[in-house]
Amino acid sequence: MKTQAAQVITPEDLLQHWQGHRALTRRVIEIFPEKDFFEFSIGGMRPFSKLADELLAIAAPAMKGIVNREVQPYNEEGREKLIFKAQYLQKWDEATAEINKYWQQLSIEDFNETFNLFGQYEFPIIQNILYFIDNEVHHRGQAYVYLRALGIEPPFFWER
Amino acid sequence: MKTQAAQVITPEDLLQHWQGHRALTRRVIEIFPEKDFFEFSIGGMRPFSKLADELLAIAAPAMKGIVNREVQPYNEEGREKLIFKAQYLQKWDEATAEINKYWQQLSIEDFNETFNLFGQYEFPIIQNILYFIDNEVHHRGQAYVYLRALGIEPPFFWER
Numbered sequence: 149m150k151t152q153a154a155q156v157i158t159p160e161d162l163l164q165h166w167q168g169h170r171a172l173t174r175r176v177i178e179i180f181p182e183k184d185f186f187e188f189s190i191g192g193m194r195p196f197s198k199l200a201d202e203l204l205a206i207a208a209p210a211m212k213g214i215v216n217r218e219v220q221p222y223n224e225e226g227r228e229k230l231i232f233k234a235q236y237l238q239k240w241d242e243a244t245a246e247i248n249k250y251w252q253q254l255s256i257e258d259f260n261e262t263f264n265l266f267g268q269y270e271f272p273i274i275q276n277i278l279y280f281i282d283n284e285v286h287h288r289g290q291a292y293v294y295l296r297a298l299g300i301e302p303p304f305f306w307e308r
Numbered sequence: 309m310k311t312q313a314a315q316v317i318t319p320e321d322l323l324q325h326w327q328g329h330r331a332l333t334r335r336v337i338e339i340f341p342e343k344d345f346f347e348f349s350i351g352g353m354r355p356f357s358k359l360a361d362e363l364l365a366i367a368a369p370a371m372k373g374i375v376n377r378e379v380q381p382y383n384e385e386g387r388e389k390l391i392f393k394a395q396y397l398q399k400w401d402e403a404t405a406e407i408n409k410y411w412q413q414l415s416i417e418d419f420n421e422t423f424n425l426f427g428q429y430e431f432p433i434i435q436n437i438l439y440f441i442d443n444e445v446h447h448r449g450q451a452y453v454y455l456r457a458l459g460i461e462p463p464f465f466w467e468r
Binding site for chain 1: 350351353419442447456466
């Protein structure tokens with residue numbers, strides 16, 4: 149076992165940080181009008197439903213892969229096709245529970261071990277997890293612009 | 309001194325993570341057409357120059373406040389008014405060096421101490437720092453939509 153260097157955040161706090169972001173993203177999904185969630189876009193970008201597909205294809209499947217050290221390709225297309233916002237919210241909640249479950253199986257040493265996520269991203273697990281969070285914040289930032297362009301006030305960014 | 313619980317990222321890696329994001333945001337500033345940087349907006353949101361004002365008013369001033377445990381109010385309006393993109397890039401680089409300098413003055417214990425940032429946000433310092441990063445990623449996500457709406461391809465999100 150490698151010596152653990154002094155570090156700055158506990159696994160529990162990092163999970164809470166991520167799930168706080170996920171709770172905010174869920175509110176953003178909720179606030180979208182049904183039709184616009186699937187159709188509205190700016191500048192040829194994906195509608196927010198497609199971005200949510202990506203977030204769902206990463207979060208729980210990635211955590212499962214990490215915990216089991218099982219390299220599976222990224223698979224957005226092979227997932228069940230969702231056609232109602234309510235289905236997204238349900239999948240979101242299922243992913244929340246799965247993430248919590250897998251997280252409990254991570255040891256403190258795991259975070260600094262390298263894993264080849266989706267057979268493509270060979271980085272320390274902590275960096276993979278920070279990437280999931282950043283990617284979600286990034287895409288949700290896009291969704292805020294979509295909402296504003298639709299004349300809808302997004303939730304406060306600091307509400308988690 | 310409190311017992312240090314097992315944690316998952318070193319100060320050095322967190323700084324590198326933040327500065328990687330800041331390098332990407334700098335590229336986004338660079339790629340904006342001069343006029344659009346100051347004027348383009350969607351849905352009544354701030355142009356990217358105003359978002360960059362916010363990011364500059366947070367990053368280095370916040371780190372200075374944290375390191376000196378000196379509570380100063382948030383001050384975006386009181387800063388030098390920048391009217392060219394080149395000035396933003398210069399201030400960005402100055403902030404990069406300041407952040408690095410202040411970061412070296414943080415001890416490992418500091419991250420879990422509470423600080424009343426800008427006299428408004430009383431949280432553990434690690435949470436304040438994660439907030440700076442998230443807020444930057446969020447606003448940069450907005451800028452990506454502005455660029456796409458302008459027909460400009462943004463830099464790859466994973467380039468840091």
